[in-house]
Structure formats: structure tokens, C-alpha cells
Amino acid sequence: MKNISIEEFISGMPKAELHLHIEGTFEPELMFEIAKRNGKQIPYESVDQLKKAYKFNNLQEFLDIYYAGANVLITEQDFYDLTWAYLSKVHQENLAHTELFFDPQTHTDRGVPFGVVIKGIRNALEDGKEKLGISYKLIMSFLRHLDEAAAFNTLEEAMPYKDWIDGVGLDSSELGNPPSKFERVFAKASAVGFRVVAHAGEEGPSSYIWEALDVLHVNRIDHGNRAMEDMDLVDRLAEMQIPLTLCPLSNLELKVVQHLKDHPVVKMMDKNLLVTVNSDDPAYFGGYMNANYLGVAKALNMSKEQLAALAKNSFKASWLSDKEKEEKILLVDAYLKAH
Numbered sequence: 001m002k003n004i005s006i007e008e009f010i011s012g013m014p015k016a017e018l019h020l021h022i023e024g025t026f027e028p029e030l031m032f033e034i035a036k037r038n039g040k041q042i043p044y045e046s047v048d049q050l051k052k053a054y055k056f057n058n059l060q061e062f063l064d065i066y067y068a069g070a071n072v073l074i075t076e077q078d079f080y081d082l083t084w085a086y087l088s089k090v091h092q093e094n095l096a097h098t099e100l101f102f103d104p105q106t107h108t109d110r111g112v113p114f115g116v117v118i119k120g121i122r123n124a125l126e127d128g129k130e131k132l133g134i135s136y137k138l139i140m141s142f143l144r145h146l147d148e149a150a151a152f153n154t155l156e157e158a159m160p161y162k163d164w165i166d167g168v169g170l171d172s173s174e175l176g177n178p179p180s181k182f183e184r185v186f187a188k189a190s191a192v193g194f195r196v197v198a199h200a201g202e203e204g205p206s207s208y209i210w211e212a213l214d215v216l217h218v219n220r221i222d223h224g225n226r227a228m229e230d231m232d233l234v235d236r237l238a239e240m241q242i243p244l245t246l247c248p249l250s251n252l253e254l255k256v257v258q259h260l261k262d263h264p265v266v267k268m269m270d271k272n273l274l275v276t277v278n279s280d281d282p283a284y285f286g287g288y289m290n291a292n293y294l295g296v297a298k299a300l301n302m303s304k305e306q307l308a309a310l311a312k313n314s315f316k317a318s319w320l321s322d323k324e325k326e327e328k329i330l331l332v333d334a335y336l337k338a339h
């Protein structure tokens with residue numbers, strides 16, 4: 001074991017990200033640049049002033065600013081630049097694989113065609129695979145504050161691009177919008193061959209996690225923090241090894257936890273839950289993958305073995321093939337042994 005710092009250990013460790021909204025990677029500098037070239041106004045005078053607005057008391061306060069920011073994205077090049085900026089950043093953090101969300105309705109509702117959005121994102125992802133060696137899966141997420149008909153419409157719009165989409169998800173305002181609202185859309189998406197995931201138990205109750213499992217038949221839960229309030233649910237998640245994609249800095253910034261010391265990640269690992277660490281919306285929450293790992297590592301005094309277990313979980317819980325998963329897990333094991 002070399003005596004390297006925990007920062008260096010985390011930074012060099014191969015890892016996968018499974019919960020990332022591409023619109024949530026929109027850094028203020030790029031937002032101003034794209035707004036300018038599209039002749040769009042941002043209601044803030046400067047990057048600094050915009051950053052000062054990033055103080056949230058709950059999920060909705062964040063979503064209002066996040067959707068406003070996304071409004072300046074218009075052209076295929078905009079979506080390419082957004083995605084490329086994310087990939088360049090995480091490349092420096094030794095990210096090997098990413099499974100990212102995009103929210104088509106945020107753009108199609110403003111008149112930006114579905115094809116423009118997905119082509120820009122996909123071209124950057126393909127370039128990232130080729131030039132940076134980052135593999136990827138793409139997840140189309142439905143906005144749960146909108147109705148079922150709108151989600152069906154989006155599923156229809158996605159059909160010409162079906163082969164570019166690996167799964168569907170469910171995000172946006174959780175409280176009052178239970179998974180069951182989208183039972184039929186998810187049934188159709190599954191029938192078409194998409195994998196299905198859903199945000200549940202971030203702000204919403206543990207019953208939303210049961211619904212995501214039993215009504216939407218998801219094979220992964222995004223967040224899932226509130227599972228810890230229901231030990232029958234914890235047993236079910238552990239037994240089935242349903243992955244939870246946790247997002248520590250997001251939880252802190254959206255007041256899901258009051259302090260990172262209160263974050264459930266280690267307690268969940270102790271309960272044999274398949275948990276992973278992710279960045280959610282890193283441009284808004286103060287950090288990408290390594291900052292999220294470091295946040296919990298420091299607050300919860302985690303060992304290198306525990307951090308490597310999280311990285312191995314990230315591959316185990318991914319949609320890579322069994323062979324690819326095995327290769328990546330061996331890499332993490334070798335990394336741990338060497339450090």
C-alpha cells in the first residue's frame with residue numbers, strides 16, 4: 001500500500017457514473033457563451049451573480065433555475081458542446097463509463113426538435129468514446145410534473161432514435177407525482193425494449209420506491225435515500241440487489257441531508273445494499289464525481305476498501321455487458337492492491 005492521500009486515491013480510481021443529468025452539467029461560463037451566440041438573455045449580470053443564485057432549500061427551487069438555464073440551448077452544436085464539456089471534465093477524473101440522462105421535454109416544449117437534442121448529445125458521446133475512451137449509455141427521462149399523455153408523446157418522438165437510447169427514466173418534481181402516474185408509459189417503454197429506472201425516495205416517501213419496483217418494474221432506483229425508513233424495503237432491495245444511485249452533494253445542496261455526516265451511504269453498504277456514488281447535476285451542486293466521493297469519504301471517514309467497493313458497485317450496477325463489468329471490477333481490485 002502506497003501512502004497516497006485520499007484525494008489522490010479517489011482521483012486515480014476507475015469508476016462509472018450512473019446518475020447524471022446532462023442539463024445539470026451546464027456550467028455558468030458555457031451558459032453565458034451559448035446564450036450570447038443564440039441572442040438569448042440570462043436574467044443575471046455575470047457568472048458570479050448566477051453562481052450566487054445557486055442556493056436551494058428543496059428540489060423545486062433547484063428545478064426552477066435548472067430549467068431556466070436549459071432555455072438557452074437551441075442548436076445541435078449547443079447540445080454537443082454541453083456534452084463534450086462534461087466528458088472533458090470527467091475524463092480528468094478517471095471516469096471509465098457514464099450512463100446519463102437527458103430531458104427531451106425541457107427542449108421539445110420550447111420548440112427544439114427531439115432530433116436536434118439527441119444528435120448533439122450522441123455525437124459528443126461517440127467522440128468521447130473514441131477520443132477519451134469513455135463508454136456510455138443514454139437514458140431518456142420523462143418529466144414527472146407533466147402528464148402521462150406528454151410522456152407518451154415523447155416516447156413516440158423517440159422511436160426514430162430508438163437504437164441510440166438504452167433506457168428511460170423519471171425525474172423532476174417528485175412530491176405529488178408518484179411513479180404509478182406513469183405505469184402505462186413505462187409498460188410501453190419496456191415492451192419496446194428499453195431498460196427502466198426512476199427517481200424515487202429523494203424527497204418522496206418510501207412508498208414511491210415500492211411503486212417504482214412493483215408498478216414500473218424498474219431495475220435501478222435513482223436516489224432511494226428514504227428506503228432507510230422502511231426495513232422491509234431495505235430487505236427487498238438487498239435481496240434483489242437493486243442498485244441505488246446515490247448523489248451525496250446533490251442531497252446536501254437540496255437539503256435531503258443536513259450534513260454529509262448524515263448521509264446514509266455507509267449505513268446502506270452495511271445493510272448489503274448495492275449503492276453507487278454519482279454527481280446528479282454537478283454544475284449546480286459544487287462538484288463532479290471525485291468531489292462526491294471525497295465528500296462522503298471525509299465526512300464518514302471511509303476506508304480505501306469502502307471507496308473501492310463503491311467503484312466496483314458502479315460497474316456492477318451499470319448496463320455494461322457481464323464481460324465488461326468483470327474487466328472493470330478487476331481493474332478496481334488491482335488499483336486497490338497497488339495503492
Ligand code: ADE
Pocket residue numbers: 021024059066171172173174199202250280281
Ligand atoms: N432533474 C435533475 N436533477 C434532478 C433531481 N435531483 N431530482 C429530480 N429531478 C431532477
Ligand code: ZN
Pocket residue numbers: 019020021171199222280
Ligand atoms: Zn437526478
